Amino acid sequence: MIHDIHEKKSGIVVNKVPEIVFSDNIHLKLDTHQLPTVNLVLRSYDVLQSGGEYLFAFEKSERPVAQSLREIAPKIAQLYPG
Secondary structure: OOEEEOOEEEOEEEEEEOHHHHHOOOOOOOOOOOOOEEEEEEOOHHHHHHOOOOOHHHHOOOOHHHHHHHHHHHHHHOOOOO
């Protein structure tokens, strides 16, 4: 799923995707320059409201944005095995 480009493995993470894209099955057309989309991360006002005072994904692990990060993590780990 993650491609080599310029001798480095690469993929696209789309951040701050509006919730309507997920709820209404809207088709997004993204120019990813032929790189795979690793995941879409929902726009989260909760993260903004936290003000960086804590690690949001750990403190609010039940939130959808935290779930997206958990899905992304193993894909990124493939970039740096071992």
